[in-house]
Amino acid sequence: MLNIAIGTKNPTKVAAIKLGFQGIDAHFIETSVPSGVSAQPLTDKETIQGAINRARNSLEKENTDIGIGLEGGVFSSDHGLFLCNWGAIVDGDKPPIIAGGARILLPEEVANGVRAGKELSEVMEEYTKQKDVRSKEGAIGIFTNGYVNRTDMFTHVVKLLVGQYTYRMNNW
Numbered sequence: 001m002l003n004i005a006i007g008t009k010n011p012t013k014v015a016a017i018k019l020g021f022q023g024i025d026a027h028f029i030e031t032s033v034p035s036g037v038s039a040q041p042l043t044d045k046e047t048i049q050g051a052i053n054r055a056r057n058s059l060e061k062e063n064t065d066i067g068i069g070l071e072g073g074v075f076s077s078d079h080g081l082f083l084c085n086w087g088a089i090v091d092g093d094k095p096p097i098i099a100g101g102a103r104i105l106l107p108e109e110v111a112n113g114v115r116a117g118k119e120l121s122e123v124m125e126e127y128t129k130q131k132d133v134r135s136k137e138g139a140i141g142i143f144t145n146g147y148v149n150r151t152d153m154f155t156h157v158v159k160l161l162v163g164q165y166t167y168r169m170n171n172w
């Protein structure tokens with residue numbers, strides 16, 4: 001059995017990790033760890049680092065076989081501010097396994113709140129007048145009209161991670 005530390009207690013991320021590991025005999029420990037980056041990462045680079053830090057910190061804290069981290073962020077482009085998501089698996093001293101998720105543009109009204117220094121989660125609550133969007137459908141669920149929610153999006157990231165992890169186990 002694979003012991004896995006999950007570097008979050010956010011229910012959308014926890015659900016995605018359990019779905020992404022379906023078919024693998026695994027035991028999960030949810031643990032709160034620092035991401036080591038800003039609460040609102042503003043570049044791909046910072047968001048990737050947050051995912052790796054969460055994976056490594058949860059592995060070291062819980063002393064499991066592997067650690068997994070999922071991190072949400074945004075980045076600026078010529079077209080506006082994109083939502084981005086990254087994930088990482090850390091397995092001892094091996095190089096981290098990394099995978100990226102879907103990206104969508106945020107409406108300018110929401111983007112301006114983040115540019116002004118607010119966290120996306122806070123802006124989403126004001127914009128939708130709903131509490132705790134981050135733990136439910138997420139910004140991606142709201143702006144895709146429910147077609148792809150935060151768990152769907154992170155499940156894809158986790159499958160990309162698990163697939164690369166099992167490939168490496170079998171071939172390296």
Ligand SMILES: O=P(O)(O)OP(=O)(O)OP(=O)(O)OC[C@H]1O[C@@H](n2cnc3c(O)ncnc32)[C@H](O)[C@@H]1O
Nearest residue numbers: 008010040071072119120121124133134138139140
């Ligand atoms: O408990 P943790 O694991 O930290 O979960 P989180 O919801 O805070 O998620 P992240 O730290 O990975 O996300 C970074 C920031 O972006 C926000 N965010 C990212 N994606 C979001 C989404 O789909 N909906 C609402 N807020 C989102 C989030 O609330 C944070 O302010």
Ligand SMILES: [Mg+2]
Nearest residue numbers: 035039040072
């Ligand atoms: Mg957070």
